[in-house]
Amino acid sequence: MSKPIVLHPGNDIKWIHELYKNLRENFTIKRSYSMNRADFMQALKTKQFGDFVAMMVGQGVIYCNAAVTCTGSVADADANRNIAAVIHNPNGFFLGIIGLGKIGYRIAQKAQTSIEMKILYNDIRRMPAEIEQSINAKFYEKLDDMLADAGCVLVATPFPGGRVMDAPHFAMMKRGSRLVNSARGKLIDEEALVTALESGHLVSAGLGVHYNEPTVNQKLAKMENRLRMENILSFFSTGKTLTAVNLHWLRGMPKP
Template identity: 50%
Template sequence: MGKPILLHCGDDIKWNHELYAKLSNTFDIKRSHSMGREEFKQALKDKKFGDFAAIYRPFWNTGGEMSPWNQELIDLLPLSCKIYASAGAGFDWVDTQALAKRGVIYCNAGAACTESVADAAIWLILSTFRAFTWSHTAARSCDPARFSDAQKNIAANTFNPNGHSLGIIGLGKIGFRIAQKAHQSFGMGILYNDIRQLPSSIEQEVDAKFYQNLDDMLAVADCVLVATPFGGEAVLNAEKIGKMKKGSRLINIARGKLIDEDALVQALESGQLAAAGLDVHFNEPTVNKKIADMRNVEMLSHTAGASVDSHIGFERLGMENILSFFESGKAVTPVNLHFFDAQAKL
């Protein structure tokens, strides 16, 4: 019958050539490269790629012309397609429930950027406690007056993170690595809120305290970090931000739409929040000008997970997901199996 077909979207692989050779030996690889959406839709209608069994997208920034992966595209997939493995941690651009209904397992590659995101999160936490942006921009201005202002006044507005509590919303793989770094290196107390409590053996590694009710954690955490996938609505809206401990800090390394930015602005202006650190933004690539002008806000351009190490891992993990699925029937990092389970119960 020949080898099953794999549709490879986007650029050529760059690092994991031996693993790609194994993939090539297992599958008949077809390429879409980086087609425009309309061209890609027509190619699917015309069965240009054949009845492919898997989709592989090794880089988050190529092959993206086909986004969003919504019902419009999913309805055009051949019924032979069983798995879609893509780079990147977030999956708000793909309708994973619709894929499940179509019989397609979706796998992300968040595990590959864990270290990079955790490092960036620590930097954002440090910056919000120590006002590094204020100091940094004052020095870069080459203005002696601004330099002197920062040098004289920062100490009265900053604190060491040691001894403060870090409340993490979503203690998954990335959240837990952040907890390890914050607890072990900086002596921060770890609090967390998630849909389920972790086993005590895992909690003990970082001396974490579980809060079943998010409001209870928000009321006591000195710094709150958002590390949960986007589920369609803000996790921290005006009501929730209003329940945060006065003078606390807010970090977001997940998705911009998880935080109501208007409410964030009001909280920073009123002093409800002392500072914020944002890798992600509500309306990317447009950044909220009010937030950008605040010297108590540290900002990045959604680059927390951006490193060569992450890209190597993205590329590798996608292939490992596909190979594992066809060898054992189980993918390495599936994210929509719960939708399959829900369907089975109907």
């Protein structure tokens, strides 16, 4: 029986070879490399890549990332994997959130309700009193002040055009604190982050995005952080994805 096909666009895998090997063992990998848009569209029309089951959104294919619609998924991933995983017994610790938007707020709800973390936040505007009260959050007008108090800092703000966290800001954080970025890769000075991690000033970082995506900082890749292809592997081994967004649309859809 032939293996399902996965389309792998773009460049070769550079760092996550072990996980990619696992993918190859379970799927037939077809490559598009760096086709221009017109050639890629023509290849799809002529089924040059075959009937692939992942990497392309279409009928019967589960899409696992989106903007507003993945708020819950992103919040779950950060609250359950990144924050709780990198803090020993986070109960009572201070979680500092940069950008209390939809994702930041959902993470704050989960962290405050499930593990009783104390919520701090910095934003360009203060949230209404009812929002603050719902998560017992403390507003910091100045980011520098919040960084000095937080044990874990979550970056959840939209990309403003410049770096939010750089060497001076890392120095303001408590020694032994943690950083999580679920927003945009370019918000973080990665070289400064590497220095902070190597020195022990920061003990860990959970990164869902990177500065030069799809290229990953090699120094960060060699640390304990792992990139994941697990949505594909999980779906075909258990029938469930880790961050499904449109699965509810597919339920009841006739099989092609």
